[in-house]
Amino acid sequence: MGIIKERKITVILAGTLTLLSVFSLFVGVIDLRGGAAAAGGLGRLDVLLISRLPRLLAILCTGVGMSVAGLIMQQLCMNKFVSPTTGATLSSAQLGILLALLFMPRSTLWSRAAFAFASALTGTWLFIWFIQRIKFKDTVMVPLVGMMFGNVIGGVTSLLAYRYEMTQALSTWLVGHFALVIRGRYEIVYLVLPLIVIAFIFANHFNIVGMGKTFSKNLGVNYGVVLFGGLTIAAAITASIVVVVGSVSYIGLIVPNIVSMFKGDKIRGSLIDAALSGAIFVLVCDLIGRVVIAPYELPIELIIGILGSVLFVAILIRRLSHGRKHISLGRVKASRAIGGIQ
Amino acid sequence: MRSDALTKIYDGKTVVDHISFEIPKGKVVSFIGPNGAGKSTVIGMLSRLIARDGGTAEFEGKDVAKWKSGELAKRLAILTQTNNIQMKLTVWELVAFGRFPYSGSHLTERDNQAVRQAIEYMELTDLTDSFIDELSGGQRQRAYIAMVIAQDTEYVLLDEPTNNLDIYHASNMMKIIRRLCDELGKTVILVLHEINYAAFYSDVICAFVDGKIAAFGSVKEVMNPTTLSAIYGVDFEMIEVNGKPLSIYY
Ligand SMILES: Nc1ncnc2c1ncn2[C@@H]1O[C@H](COP(=O)(O)OP(=O)(O)OP(=O)(O)O)[C@@H](O)[C@H]1O
Ligand SMILES: [Mg+2]
Numbered sequence: 001m002g003i004i005k006e007r008k009i010t011v012i013l014a015g016t017l018t019l020l021s022v023f024s025l026f027v028g029v030i031d032l033r034g035g036a037a038a039a040g041g042l043g044r045l046d047v048l049l050i051s052r053l054p055r056l057l058a059i060l061c062t063g064v065g066m067s068v069a070g071l072i073m074q075q076l077c078m079n080k081f082v083s084p085t086t087g088a089t090l091s092s093a094q095l096g097i098l099l100a101l102l103f104m105p106r107s108t109l110w111s112r113a114a115f116a117f118a119s120a121l122t123g124t125w126l127f128i129w130f131i132q133r134i135k136f137k138d139t140v141m142v143p144l145v146g147m148m149f150g151n152v153i154g155g156v157t158s159l160l161a162y163r164y165e166m167t168q169a170l171s172t173w174l175v176g177h178f179a180l181v182i183r184g185r186y187e188i189v190y191l192v193l194p195l196i197v198i199a200f201i202f203a204n205h206f207n208i209v210g211m212g213k214t215f216s217k218n219l220g221v222n223y224g225v226v227l228f229g230g231l232t233i234a235a236a237i238t239a240s241i242v243v244v245v246g247s248v249s250y251i252g253l254i255v256p257n258i259v260s261m262f263k264g265d266k267i268r269g270s271l272i273d274a275a276l277s278g279a280i281f282v283l284v285c286d287l288i289g290r291v292v293i294a295p296y297e298l299p300i301e302l303i304i305g306i307l308g309s310v311l312f313v314a315i316l317i318r319r320l321s322h323g324r325k326h327i328s329l330g331r332v333k334a335s336r337a338i339g340g341i342q
Numbered sequence: 343m344r345s346d347a348l349t350k351i352y353d354g355k356t357v358v359d360h361i362s363f364e365i366p367k368g369k370v371v372s373f374i375g376p377n378g379a380g381k382s383t384v385i386g387m388l389s390r391l392i393a394r395d396g397g398t399a400e401f402e403g404k405d406v407a408k409w410k411s412g413e414l415a416k417r418l419a420i421l422t423q424t425n426n427i428q429m430k431l432t433v434w435e436l437v438a439f440g441r442f443p444y445s446g447s448h449l450t451e452r453d454n455q456a457v458r459q460a461i462e463y464m465e466l467t468d469l470t471d472s473f474i475d476e477l478s479g480g481q482r483q484r485a486y487i488a489m490v491i492a493q494d495t496e497y498v499l500l501d502e503p504t505n506n507l508d509i510y511h512a513s514n515m516m517k518i519i520r521r522l523c524d525e526l527g528k529t530v531i532l533v534l535h536e537i538n539y540a541a542f543y544s545d546v547i548c549a550f551v552d553g554k555i556a557a558f559g560s561v562k563e564v565m566n567p568t569t570l571s572a573i574y575g576v577d578f579e580m581i582e583v584n585g586k587p588l589s590i591y592y
Contacts (some may be wrong), residue, residue: 078428204447208439211427214391219442219493220415264430264473268447 009262013276020283021060025052031140055178056148058188059286060279062178062241062248063255065192067278068199068271069234070252071259075210075267076230077128079142079258080319083252084238086143090249091150092123093235093242095157097173101166109187109243116239123153124235128227173246175301178286191240195233196275203267206230248301250308251278257315281307343367343388343497343529349396350383350553358383359553360397367532370523372540373533375550377572381533382423382501384550388531389420389499401497416441419493422463423501423533425486427474431484434470437461440492460492465511465520479506487515500521500532502537512536516543541565541587547552549573565589 070083077087084090096119100112107115127149131142161170199206208216211225216223241248255278256270263270282300285307289298343365350358356461358380362554364369374383386392388399390406399406401418419440437460441453443552461467463486472480483506504512522528523545525540534540540547540561547564549557556573557564561572564570565587567578579590 055551075429193368201447204439204442207429207431208442210429211439213423214422215421215439216417217391217411217429218408218490220409220412221442221484260430264432264435266431266435269435 013273013280017060017276017280017283020287021056021308024056024059024287027244027287046065052099056283058178058245059282061188061192062245063251063277063279063282063318064196064275064279065237065241065280066248066251067255067259067274068196069237071256071267071271072199072206072234072273073124073252074232074256074260075206075265076201076209076234077131077142078212078225079139080257081139081143081253082146083143083256084234085150085249085253086146088123088127088146088150088153089120089235089238090158090242091121092246093239094170094247095119095123095153095160097243098157098160098166098170098237101169102160102164113187113191113240113243116243117236120235120239120242121232123149124231126230145273146188153329174241175246175299178245188240188244195237195240199230199233200268200271202226202229202233203271205265207265229250246301248282250304250312251281254311254315255281255306257319258311259339263317343399343401343531345388345397345399346401346426347397348387348394350380350385350387351393351395357553361553361555363368363548363555364396365529367529368523369529369545370519370528370543371531371546371548372447372544373531373548373550374535374537374573377558379550380553381550385420385531385533386422386500389418390414391420391422396492401434404515404566412443415452415493415495418493418497418499419490419495420499421490421501421503423505425483425507430473430475432471432473433461433466433477433488436474436485437488437492440489440494443451443493456492456494460488463491464488465514470581480508480511483507484511484515491518496528498528498530500530502533503537504536512539519543537570539566542591561587 066084068194069089073082073084073087074080077289093116094118097112099119100107100115105110117123127146131145132147157170158167161167205221205226208219208221209223209230216226238252256274259270259274259277265272282304285303286300289300289303292298344363346362347360348362349356349360357378361380361384373385375381383392387394388401388406390411391401393407401409401414405484406414423514425576434457436455437457438449440460441449445453461470464487466481466488468497469477469481469485474485477485477526483503487500487503490500498521503515507515519530519532520543523530532544534544544561546559547561548555548562549555549569551573557569565580567589570576570578570589570591574591575590581588581590
């Protein structure tokens with residue numbers, strides 16, 4: 001019974017995603033259905049290839065990538081509240097981009113990605129090193145510390161940007177949006193897709209490391225190497241997404257949590273569902289952002305922030321017994337997301 | 343498997359003090375002794391989980407630290423005293439990880455067979471698809487042991503496997519350990535607090551006190567009132583049931 005049910009969820013998710021993707025291709029300022037596009041001088045196919053398709057691919061990669069990165073981080077850290085956002089990965093990647101802009105003003109996307117990756121990896125490692133040193137009893141302490149750490153890094157980024165008058169340039173990477181993703185910017189696909197494949201190949205290794213040091217040793221898995229490798233993959237995925245579309249929070253936190261409630265924590269069993277759900281989540285948020293105040297559009301980070309905080313609070317309430325500090329965790333996140341719009 | 347002058351020091355305190363022994367192959371060997379005597383630490387050092395501070399621990403003539411971890415995982419399996427997996431895995435998924443050293447992520451039919459058999463041994467067939475975080479303490483303990491059995495190694499090290507088990511499942515556990523040894527030729531080293539289980543089911547008993555070996559020998563040699571009283575500081579009386587020594591203490 002179990003197996004049929006598992007497949008069914010995956011098939012439903014894949015079907016939903018396909019429908020939404022097709023639908024999303026036809027939503028926009030330029031109407032692809034009528035003759036309006038031709039009148040504007042652009043062929044329908046051009047609009048599709050220049051703007052809609054890269055955008056859709058970026059959305060899918062963002063959703064897939066962030067939820068897989070979150071899934072890996074949650075497993076490796078044995079904590080359901082660790083994610084690129086709550087593990088300082090995202091803010092470190094932003095700092096990396098700023099450093100790239102400062103030191104290499106004419107940097108290409110690839111070199112910025114390299115900076116973001118190195119920085120994201122360093123930040124994540126510092127965070128992991130720190131939480132391993134201080135053995136927290138309370139699971140909520142770990143993401144709280146991560147968010148504080150992330151805010152400190154974010155503060156440094158803002159300060160540096162202000163100092164060197166880069167605030168304007170940096171804002172592109174602070175708030176995630178897909179509006180600027182156009183033809184030629186398929187890089188995100190090349191960056192994220194191979195990483196997802198690697199994550200899938202090593203899924204069982206991540207699971208075993210998530211069971212702890214003694215289990216890993218008993219099964220002959222090198223704990224340190226897999227931990228490092230897994231976090232490297234998560235940081236690389238996050239950095240790739242931040243470089244192309246900017247910061248997109250919450251997905252890595254929420255999607256793996258919801259999927260785990262239904263499918264359990266065996267990564268081989270849940271990775272594909274987490275990837276599909278992440279893509280659906282971002283796609284829906286993007287559609288909302290494009291429809292609500294059409295012909296203008298809202299940054300994806302705003303929609304995700306609102307939807308995400310509601311879902312996050314719901315997950316918190318489900319996962320934890322009631323307590324004041326747990327609720328306040330939700331508020332901290334919400335205010336951060338709203339702060340990001342300005 | 344042998345050790346020579348095996349030593350562990352925690353914070354300046356010697357908790358395992360120059361222990362030397364040789365574990366006879368194909369036997370059930372029970373470690374007994376009071377809390378804090380160093381049993382778990384010795385088992386940990388024998389199975390490369392804990393780094394030693396002195397002496398040697400050899401497995402098949404080669405230092406355990408020199409074995410490739412993946413290779414050793416096919417020859418020696420260990421279950422520690424406390425296990426806490428914060429993960430929503432089904433019993434099947436957990437036990438299947440025991441096959442990881444052999445097949446990595448691609449389980450063969452033979453692996454599935456081993457998993458199925460281990461689950462049957464531990465009488466968990468009805469719970470195969472249950473999540474381990476929704477099991478009782480004893481059921482979970484049995485699932486962990488099933489994983490170690492599925493690992494199908496020549497040497498099996500179990501730290502207090504009867505922990506959390508009711509009388510039925512505890513004695514069943516001991517019978518399975520006996521079968522692993524008699525039918526499959528495995529060497530089983532286990533830590534036990536129920537000394538009558540040790541007396542009934544093991545071939546060799548090794549008693550630890552304060553990080554030293556207080557007694558090492560056959561059941562008959564170790565299970566006598568004088569030795570046991572010296573180890574535990576409790577008065578013992580011995581009776582004989584079915585030709586095996588049975589201790590009574592109060
Ligand atoms: N990680 C550690 N750090 C410091 N001391 C430790 C550590 N692990 C064990 N010890 C100490 O080493 C001694 C032996 O511990 P060990 O766990 O081997 O005892 P044991 O014989 O298994 O006891 P029990 O029957 O209670 O399981 C104890 O005094 C314990 O306090
Ligand atoms: Mg112990």
